């Protein structure tokens with residue numbers, strides 16, 4: 427995409443998602459970090475179903491570490507990979523207590539050293555909790571960026587680098603939410619819904635989908 431096309435594309439998404447926010451429920455940087463770790467390969471809705479009880483029992487790293495793997499596992503066992511996630515959540519809580527005074531670090535390097543925290547999770551926490559201009563690339567953003575031409579690349583890192591260069595700094599933080607929501611609900615994995623996409627004018631995807639025809643219904647006796 428050219429610079430004007432990028433601005434047009436992002437402007438259209440901004441209008442489509444004026445109040446875009448993360449769909450994960452959280453109240454503090456710690457609960458956000460835990461929710462994002464739990465959301466790997468799980469839907470936000472499934473995470474939001476387990477976090478009220480988890481955060482009521484363990485709202486702080488101290489409480490989460492004290493709860494331990496087994497009890498955390500009991501509280502999150504309806505989400506995918508719950509055993510590993512329970513271990514990671516308890517381990518990262520212990521790391522926060524031992525290495526960061528129970529606080530969430532503000533740098534990607536320090537966040538990525540925590541159990542279960544990869545680059546995408548670190549970027550989400552920096553963006554959402556600390557207002558830093560990061561562009562986390564999850565499966566939805568990767569697909570949308572490649573289809574639309576906003577930032578094509580074979581790997582998550584390559585796409586992230588392109589987006590960091592192309593997205594103007596003042597739009598970078600919000601674009602995280604616009605891109606995720608657009609990818610999740612409109613530019614869907616199996617078939618994009620281009621006919622109702624706010625950014626179809628500037629999108630470079632060559633096989634845009636038309637409005638589906640209504641199914642024929644039988645008439646008469």
Ligand code: SF4
Pocket residue numbers: 570573574612613614618619620621623624625626629630631634635
């Ligand atoms: S026009 Fe289609 S392919 Fe392009 S971003 Fe929108 S939904 Fe995705």
